[in-house]
Amino acid sequence: xxxxxxxxxVVTAVNADAALSTATGGETLKPWSASADIEVPALxxxxxxxxxxxxxxxxxxxxxxxxxxxxxxxxVERRLIRVLHNxxxxxxxxxxxxxxxxxxxPTADPDPGVVxxxxxxxxxxxxxxxx
Amino acid sequence: MPSYSLLNLKTLLRAVGRGSIWYxxxxxxxxxNDLDLTHLxxxxxxxxxAATYNLSELxxxxxxxxxxxxxxxxxxxxxxTFEIWAADKELVRNIIQPVxxxxxxTFRPRPVTEYTLVVFxxxxxxxxxxxxxxxxxxxxxxxVGGDAASSDQEEMIKNALFFWRGYWxxxxxxxxxxxxxxxxxxxxxxxxxxxxxxxxxxVVYTAGDPADESIExxxx
Numbered sequence: 001x002x003x004x005x006x007x008x009x010v011v012t013a014v015n016a017d018a019a020l021s022t023a024t025g026g027e028t029l030k031p032w033s034a035s036a037d038i039e040v041p042a043l044x045x046x047x048x049x050x051x052x053x054x055x056x057x058x059x060x061x062x063x064x065x066x067x068x069x070x071x072x073x074x075x076v077e078r079r080l081i082r083v084l085h086n087x088x089x090x091x092x093x094x095x096x097x098x099x100x101x102x103x104x105x106p107t108a109d110p111d112p113g114v115v116x117x118x119x120x121x122x123x124x125x126x127x128x129x130x131x
Numbered sequence: 132m133p134s135y136s137l138l139n140l141k142t143l144l145r146a147v148g149r150g151s152i153w154y155x156x157x158x159x160x161x162x163x164n165d166l167d168l169t170h171l172x173x174x175x176x177x178x179x180x181a182a183t184y185n186l187s188e189l190x191x192x193x194x195x196x197x198x199x200x201x202x203x204x205x206x207x208x209x210x211x212t213f214e215i216w217a218a219d220k221e222l223v224r225n226i227i228q229p230v231x232x233x234x235x236x237t238f239r240p241r242p243v244t245e246y247t248l249v250v251f252x253x254x255x256x257x258x259x260x261x262x263x264x265x266x267x268x269x270x271x272x273x274x275v276g277g278d279a280a281s282s283d284q285e286e287m288i289k290n291a292l293f294f295w296r297g298y299w300x301x302x303x304x305x306x307x308x309x310x311x312x313x314x315x316x317x318x319x320x321x322x323x324x325x326x327x328x329x330x331x332x333x334v335v336y337t338a339g340d341p342a343d344e345s346i347e348x349x350x351x
Contacts, residue, residue, distance in 0.1 A: 054149060055173050088313050089218075098312025124312055129260040 002095070002131075003036075003047045003059045006123045009093025010045065010061060013083050019080035023072055024065075032064065041067040042115050043076075048120070057127050064107065064118040073115035075105065084121050097125035147240075147290045149253040150178040152213065154226070157297035161328035162341075163269075166348035168249055172222055175316060179251055180292060182207035185253040198291045207335055209323040211248065211294065217303045217317035227303035227319055234302055243298035248321050251292045255287040269347045293348075295326035296348075 014020065014029045021027075024041045032044040042065065049060035065076050085101040086092075092099055100122045107116045111119075125131075153168035184206035188199035219222050224234050231244035255275065256262055263276030273280040273288055280288065300322050308316040325334045333344050340350050 054175055098314070100312055120240060122312075129257050129262070 001050070001055055002125050002128055003050055003061075005093075005095050006059050006097065007045070007047065007061070009095045010063075010084060010121075010123070012093050014043070014063075015081065017079055017083050020083070023027050023075040023079065024067065024115065029063065031066055038066055040111065041065070041072075041076075046090060049082060051122075052127060055126055055130060056124050058123075059123045060102075061121050061123060063121065066114055066116045068113050068115070070115060073117065077117065077119065080119055095123075095125050097123050138170055140315075140339050144286070147262070150213075150250045150254040151256065152178065153249045153251065155247040156231075156244070156245070157247065158245045158324075158326050159328065160294075162330070162346045162348075163350060164348075166247065166249075166351050168223070168247075169245050171215070171226070171248075172214045172219065176214050178211065178213040180209055180211045180250075182209045184208075189284060201247055209249070209294065209297075209335060210300075210322070211292075211297075211321040213304070213319055214316045216315060217305055217319075217321050218315040223303045223305055223317075227299045227301075229299055242251065245296055245298055246293040246321070248297060248323075250292045252287045252290050255291075260345040267349050269351055270351050272342070274329070285340070291339065294321065294323045295329050295333070295344075297323040 005030070011029050016130060019105075024043060027043055029043040029045055032046040043063065044065075045061055045063045047059065048062045049058070051058040051107050064074070065080070067073050067076055081101045084092075084099055086099050089096060089098050093096075102120045102122050104117055104119045107118050152171040152174060154171050155166060155168055157168060184204040186209075187203050187205070189201040190197060191200050215222075215227070217227070225231060228234050229243045230237060230241045233241065251265070255265055258276055266274045268274075273277070273285065275281070275284050298321070300320040303317045303319060305318060308314070323335050327334065329337075330345060333341075333346060337344050337346060
């Protein structure tokens with residue numbers, strides 16, 4: 001089980017990105033919670049899947065954002081992919097793993113003018129017994 | 132009077148689990164020498180040994196049809212195939228190579244580079260999710276993590292395979308792709324060769340603990 005390490009690495013990397021911080025007005029990536037209201041702009045994540053493999057473990061993390069305006073949305077999305085996607089395995093936040101952007105899906109807009117989309121990422125570190 | 136009874140199916144061993152592949156350069160010099168092993172790398176999927184014998188059968192078809200009256204077997208020839216993550220250039224260029232040091236082709240044929248190869252059940256090296264070292268001494272036998280091997284661990288060693296001499300049939304090459312995180316998985320084949328330093332019955336390979344076959348893999 002390594003999703004906790006991966007989540008920590010992802011949150012640290014996303015929050016450290018200055019361009020993203022500027023685009024969202026200093027908003028940080030937080031866990032998605034059903035009990036808390038979303039105030040635009042917002043960045044939320046959830047661990048969507050966790051599939052143990054033979055020697056690696058696939059962890060799917062969805063990151064949703066809410067932001068006003070298409071150009072800001074494009075900036076946020078581009079920065080998230082820039083930070084969290086790499087073609088090769090690499091070390092992110094001390095975890096050596098594959099970090100892949102798999103897809104982006106639009107979600108129903110909560111309010112006029114607000115762009116709300118969900119990016120799906122796959123992270124694949126080695127399993128805990130090999131760390 | 133012979134008596135026959137079924138095995139206890141609940142206690143039969145049915146699984147071995149993942150294997151780990153270890154190598155030493157050169158053929159094993161024979162009993163009483165240190166067998167120093169290095170972990171080859173991470174594999175995916177099955178590590179499959181396939182052994183075949185050359186059979187010579189005496190058939191008396193007029194009397195017994197295709198049922199051989201006598202048969203003798205020569206061999207076995209064993210190929211060990213598995214998929215290995217081949218992204219490490221040391222592994223690709225220098226280790227999984229029919230001819231070491233000449234990975235890109237030679238002007239003339241050369242003898243292959245020989246290796247000793249061992250497959251251990253991987254769980255032997257992991258106790259309570261922590262990786263431990265496995266060691267062997269002639270006097271003390273097997274130790275795991277510094278302690279004498281438990282009976283379970285002795286059973287795992289019985290599922291090990293020792294190939295005393297052999298070579299890689301193809302050079303490892305990296306695989307290039309975007310998908311799957313760019314993973315580079317290479318299908319490797321290790322072909323066992325007879326090692327005449329080994330005792331009769333263990334010339335090509337030994338299954339299980341070599342000490343049971345009077346083979347010591349340590350000098351002391």
